[in-house]
Amino acid sequence: MTRADRMLLAVAAALVMVLYGVLWQPGPGREAHILSAAGKPLQLDLDQARTVTIPGRLGPSVVEIDHGRARFVASPCTGKLCIRAGWQQRAGAVAACLPNGVSLSIGGGDRRFDAINF
Amino acid sequence: MSAALRRASIVPVCAALLLTACTAPPKVHSRSFLAFGTLVEVTVAGVEAEQAEAAIAAVEREFQYMHRSWHPWEAGALARVNELLATGEWFSVAPSVRPMIVEAGRLAEASGQRFNPAIGALVKLWGFHQDERPAGPPPAAEAIAELVAAQPRMSDLELDGIRLRSRNPAVVLDFGGFAKGYGIDRTVELLRRLGVENAIVNTGGDLRAIGSRGDRPWRIGVRDPRGEGVLASLETEGDTSVFTSGDYERYFDHDGERYHHILDPATGQPARGLVSVTVLAADGATADAAATALFVAGPESWPRVARDLGLARVMVVGADGSVHLTPGMARQVQIEDSTRAVMVEPLP
Numbered sequence: 001m002t003r004a005d006r007m008l009l010a011v012a013a014a015l016v017m018v019l020y021g022v023l024w025q026p027g028p029g030r031e032a033h034i035l036s037a038a039g040k041p042l043q044l045d046l047d048q049a050r051t052v053t054i055p056g057r058l059g060p061s062v063v064e065i066d067h068g069r070a071r072f073v074a075s076p077c078t079g080k081l082c083i084r085a086g087w088q089q090r091a092g093a094v095a096a097c098l099p100n101g102v103s104l105s106i107g108g109g110d111r112r113f114d115a116i117n118f
Numbered sequence: 119m120s121a122a123l124r125r126a127s128i129v130p131v132c133a134a135l136l137l138t139a140c141t142a143p144p145k146v147h148s149r150s151f152l153a154f155g156t157l158v159e160v161t162v163a164g165v166e167a168e169q170a171e172a173a174i175a176a177v178e179r180e181f182q183y184m185h186r187s188w189h190p191w192e193a194g195a196l197a198r199v200n201e202l203l204a205t206g207e208w209f210s211v212a213p214s215v216r217p218m219i220v221e222a223g224r225l226a227e228a229s230g231q232r233f234n235p236a237i238g239a240l241v242k243l244w245g246f247h248q249d250e251r252p253a254g255p256p257p258a259a260e261a262i263a264e265l266v267a268a269q270p271r272m273s274d275l276e277l278d279g280i281r282l283r284s285r286n287p288a289v290v291l292d293f294g295g296f297a298k299g300y301g302i303d304r305t306v307e308l309l310r311r312l313g314v315e316n317a318i319v320n321t322g323g324d325l326r327a328i329g330s331r332g333d334r335p336w337r338i339g340v341r342d343p344r345g346e347g348v349l350a351s352l353e354t355e356g357d358t359s360v361f362t363s364g365d366y367e368r369y370f371d372h373d374g375e376r377y378h379h380i381l382d383p384a385t386g387q388p389a390r391g392l393v394s395v396t397v398l399a400a401d402g403a404t405a406d407a408a409a410t411a412l413f414v415a416g417p418e419s420w421p422r423v424a425r426d427l428g429l430a431r432v433m434v435v436g437a438d439g440s441v442h443l444t445p446g447m448a449r450q451v452q453i454e455d456s457t458r459a460v461m462v463e464p465l466p
Contacts (some may be wrong), residue, residue, distance in 0.1 A: 037152050077250055079370070090258050094338075096322075099250035103157040105150060113351065114161060114331055117360040117396065118323035118341035 014069055030108030032070040032088075034063060037101025046070060046089070046106070056100030063104055072097065092116055144332020149174045153181035154301060155249060156322030158164070160400035162309070163316040163331050173312045177305045177319065184301045186296060187214040190238050190292045199313050200238065200291055203275075211282040220295050221403055228427050235384040236270040238290030246368060246379040247292065255372050262386035282376040290370025292459040295380075299361060304327045306402075326359040326402045332413035342455065343435055349458070350433060350441075351397075352451045361405035363413040364394035364435075382414050391416035398431035398447065408432075425465045 014024060034042040039055045048065045050074070059076035069089035072082040078101040085095035091111045096103035147170035148161040160177050162170040187195040189263050195212035202209040211219070222235045238247070241263055245251035268288030274382040276283050294298070300320045309317050316329030320335055340362040341363045342349040352360075359445055366387070371376035382389040395412040399405040408427050415423040417436055421444075430446035440459040443451065448462045 033150065035150060035152055035157070070325070073135075078253055079250055083348045094157060098155060098322075101152055103152060105157070105159075112337070113325070113339035113348070114336045115159070115318045115325050116322045116323065116341055116348070117325060117362055118343070118364070 004022075030091075031106070032063070033066055033105045033107050035103045035105075036061075043107075044070075046108075053103050056097065056102045058100045061097055061100050061102040070106065071095070072102075072104065075100055128153070135299065145170075146331060147171065147174070148156060149328055151178050151181075152186050152299065153178060154321055155240060156298075158322070159318075159320040160305075161318040161320070163329070164313050165314055166373070169313065173309055173314045176308055176312060180305050180308055181301065181321075184214075184297070186305065187212070187292055187296050188218070188301075190290070190294075191242070194361045196293070203282070203289055203291070203388070208278075208281045208283045208286060210280050211277070211389065216277070216280065216282075218293060218296070218300055219275060219277065221300065222293065222407070224402065224405040225296070225411075225427070226272040229407065229415075229423055230416040231271060231383055232293060233279050233407040234271060235291055235293050235296055235413035236274065236289045236299050237265070237381065237383050238286060238292030239270070240265045240381055240383070240386055241294065241379075242290070242294045242333070244377070244379070244381065245370075246294075246381075246452070251368075251370050252288070253370065253372075256377050266384070276330040295363070295410035296403060296407050298322070299326075299359065299402030300323050302359070302402035323349060324359075324361045324402070324406065326357070326405075327354040328357050330354075339435070339454075340396055340451075342363065345441065348454050349435070350396075350453050355450065357400045357428075359402040359405040360396065361399075361402065361409040362394055362396040363409035365392075366394075366414075380410060380413050389414040389416060391418075393435040393437060393439070394449075395435075396433040397429060398450065399429065404429075421463060421465050428466075 025036055030046055032044045032046055034054055035114050036054050037057050044065055046068045051064045054061045061073035064071055064073045068086040071087045072095060075082050075097045077097050084098035088095050088106050091106050091108060092113060094105045132396045144163050146163045147167055149156055150159040158181055158336040160174045163175055189194050195214050199211060228232050241247050243257045256268050270286055270288040272287035274284055274289050299322050302321060305319050306328055315360060318325055335367050338352050338360055339348040340350040345364055363380055365378040369376050378388045380389050392413055395409050397405045397409045408429055409421055420434055432444045434442040443462050443463055445462055453460050
């Protein structure tokens with residue numbers, strides 16, 4: 001193997017590593033999945049900006065979708081943990097209002113993880 | 119290209135051809151539903167869609183049944199058991215509750231009472247028995263002290279076959295730090311009976327994974343307890359339950375102070391000193407109870423309690439954000455946040 005061959009192999013190996021790092025990141029999700037204990041499940045395109053009102057056990061929860069992400073913006077619960085969770089955009093991300101029985105999860109894109117523990 | 123390079127290139131070319139032959143994606147089916155007071159996600163691999171959906175539907179029904187049976191404050195088997203325990207008389211315990219009492223009693227003893235599901239009255243006093251606690255101050259110190267002084271323990275229970283009684287009227291069972299893990303174990307048994315050998319059952323972030331995702335292990339991310347990203351990642355090895363107890367899960371703020379839901383049975387107050395504890399164990403019941411027990415044990419005592427519980431894989435996040443790993447956990451987990459101080463601590 002000549003010196004040029006070795007350099008070529010080294011460059012190829014480096015390229016593979018760079019491509020792995022660039023391309024194997026978790027992709028952004030494509031859909032928002034909304035479950036409600038008081039209504040039908042919804043699947044919404046994250047590319048279409050909108051605000052949806054979801055009926056829950058305590059009252060309506062409001063979810064906003066904008067620029068490929070989604071979040072709770074209003075909820076009848078007192079803790080507001082669902083709102084504090086902020087924007088969700090990675091596939092597999094979840095925010096939920098358990099008192100109101102409404103959950104928001106992001107699906108569709110490549111998932112780096114099969115499940116998230118917290 | 120030299121002959122050596124041509125020879126060297128044979129290996130990756132063959133590997134690529136082999137990979138091409140193996141690129142059929144594994145069949146993976148997933149569905150979420152609200153049950154057990156949380157969002158449950160069941161992911162199944164290696165079976166056809168129809169079988170997967172039937173299995174997931176069976177798991178959903180099982181969770182609904184367990185919720186009705188084991189909720190300490192809604193009409194059901196456990197609520198009835200609590201009513202009868204308060205009488206001090208012998209009674210026939212519901213079959214759905216008896217094995218939980220036995221297993222929880224064993225874990226309470228092994229944890230030195232840091233995990234103590236007999237403190238239901240204390241949980242109720244703090245208001246953490248509800249999905250959402252109404253705003254207001256923490257309970258009065260005298261009321262807390264009274265319940266702590268009564269020392270309700272699982273060892274106050276006497277079991278004789280299916281008959282049960284309590285020697286201590288202060289015992290009120292609340293399996294909040296245990297039911298998820300125990301319930302996940304039951305649903306995993308159910309999945310296996312239905313022919314599913316590869317799955318994840320995830321109840322609100324605590325999960326058990328069995329088998330694999332076809333061509334690779336299941337990949338689990340552990341969320342940063344103080345941020346939005348992933349603190350650590352791991353690949354499962356066979357049966358793996360991953361449970362985390364943290365001060366961020368359920369809490370309320372009053373007069374600038376935060377009160378979370380993991381109560382120290384010895385003080386009656388929220389346990390202080392740690393941000394989160396993540397435990398890996400084969401079964402969910404052990405992982406669930408252990409995560410609670412180690413959180414209560416705090417920064418000084420958690421390694422000893424982990425040893426007493428027979429745990430090898432533990433990750434603890436301290437109040438300063440530092441990450442502490444047992445050697446077993448260090449071998450399996452990868453810390454994703456390179457800015458964190460990470461320490462590997464052998465168990466005593």
